[in-house]
Amino acid sequence: xxxxxxxxxxxxxxxxxxxxxxxxxxxxxxxxxxxxxxxxxxxxxxxxxxxxxxxxxxxxxxxxxxxxxxxxxxxxxxxxxxxxxxxxxxxxxxxxxxxxxxxxxxxxxxxxxxxxxxxxxxxxxxxxxxxxxxxxxxxxxxxxxxxxxxxxxxxxxxxx
Amino acid sequence: xxxxxxxxxxxxxxxxxxxxxxxxxxxxxxxxxxxxxxxxxxxxxxxxxxxxxxxxxxxxxxxxxxxxxxxxxxxxxxxxxxxxxxxxxxxxxxxxxxxxxxxxxxxxxxxxxxxxxxxxxxxxxxxxxxxxxxxxxxxxxxxxxxxxxxxxxxxxxxxxxxxxxxxxxxxxx
Numbered sequence: 001x002x003x004x005x006x007x008x009x010x011x012x013x014x015x016x017x018x019x020x021x022x023x024x025x026x027x028x029x030x031x032x033x034x035x036x037x038x039x040x041x042x043x044x045x046x047x048x049x050x051x052x053x054x055x056x057x058x059x060x061x062x063x064x065x066x067x068x069x070x071x072x073x074x075x076x077x078x079x080x081x082x083x084x085x086x087x088x089x090x091x092x093x094x095x096x097x098x099x100x101x102x103x104x105x106x107x108x109x110x111x112x113x114x115x116x117x118x119x120x121x122x123x124x125x126x127x128x129x130x131x132x133x134x135x136x137x138x139x140x141x142x143x144x145x146x147x148x149x150x151x152x153x154x155x156x157x158x159x160x
Numbered sequence: 161x162x163x164x165x166x167x168x169x170x171x172x173x174x175x176x177x178x179x180x181x182x183x184x185x186x187x188x189x190x191x192x193x194x195x196x197x198x199x200x201x202x203x204x205x206x207x208x209x210x211x212x213x214x215x216x217x218x219x220x221x222x223x224x225x226x227x228x229x230x231x232x233x234x235x236x237x238x239x240x241x242x243x244x245x246x247x248x249x250x251x252x253x254x255x256x257x258x259x260x261x262x263x264x265x266x267x268x269x270x271x272x273x274x275x276x277x278x279x280x281x282x283x284x285x286x287x288x289x290x291x292x293x294x295x296x297x298x299x300x301x302x303x304x305x306x307x308x309x310x311x312x313x314x315x316x317x318x319x320x321x322x323x324x325x326x327x328x329x330x331x332x333x
Contacts, residue, residue, distance in 0.1 A: 066218060125330075
């Protein structure tokens with residue numbers, strides 16, 4: 001709504017900086033192309049034509065962490081993979097967000113053993129957890145939209 | 161006389177007391193060997209023209225803890241000319257889990273032996289590069305040993321959520 005109402009004869013839009021920045025951040029959030037297990041298949045399905053994540057401007061998977069804003073941890077993370085995951089996270093430019101997709105990434109899932117990290121929040125700070133084993137594409141899209149709401153609510157004093 | 165009979169006869173003739181036992185189960189023959197005899201046995205199987213076991217199909221181990229002998233190292237060799245397998249098995253005591261490498265006979269034993277070392281802690285004497293293959297290099301212990309803890313983590317329920325949350329490690333930004 002806002003825009004049409006505020007658009008006067010002079011063609012000026014008034015809004016807050018916060019809103020503009022958050023809007024631009026959420027409308028082109030590029031996830032990193034990083035699949036670890038079966039959740040990656042659902043992640044692919046979420047971008048395919050049936051579900052089409054590009055409706056939300058989040059379809060462009062980048063194959064390098066240096067061009068991505070969002071890390072979708074899609075699958076179980078082994079103790080051997082954990083340093084790699086953290087390194088990729090450190091290589092992503094600020095601002096960056098993390099979605100833990102599926103039960104394995106969120107809490108270890110059915111793999112409660114020595115080899116699997118029991119939740120990736122031990123390694124990287126997670127913004128949104130998506131439950132399911134694996135979650136359906138709708139669930140992933142819901143998780144991403146939840147993240148979008150979270151980013152839209154960010155305040156200017158919290159930006160680093 | 162089948163191929164495995166001929167192989168067993170050749171091994172018995174060459175190794176003598178190195179052959180401890182011959183097992184047969186559902187058409188599969190396994191020769192139980194002394195560990196000092198393994199390199200020679202592999203050479204016989206590979207180099208005797210009428211046997212031709214020229215491929216090492218698999219090399220693995222089993223842990224029978226707490227029984228003794230605790231470990232069995234199992235070799236499966238395949239004869240490409242005849243299309244048949246033969247099993248070799250070496251029992252090892254838990255306190256003395258060490259045996260000679262067969263890298264000099266079958267080159268692909270290199271990675272198989274590294275895996276067995278990684279998972280069971282069985283040492284291969286004379287191996288050119290005995291490092292861990294699967295687990296991270298700073299890992300402690302050998303996970304496929306039966307006395308290795310599974311590493312079970314307590315599950316958070318509503319009644320113990322706060323307690324576990326307090327000692328759970330979380331990542332920093």
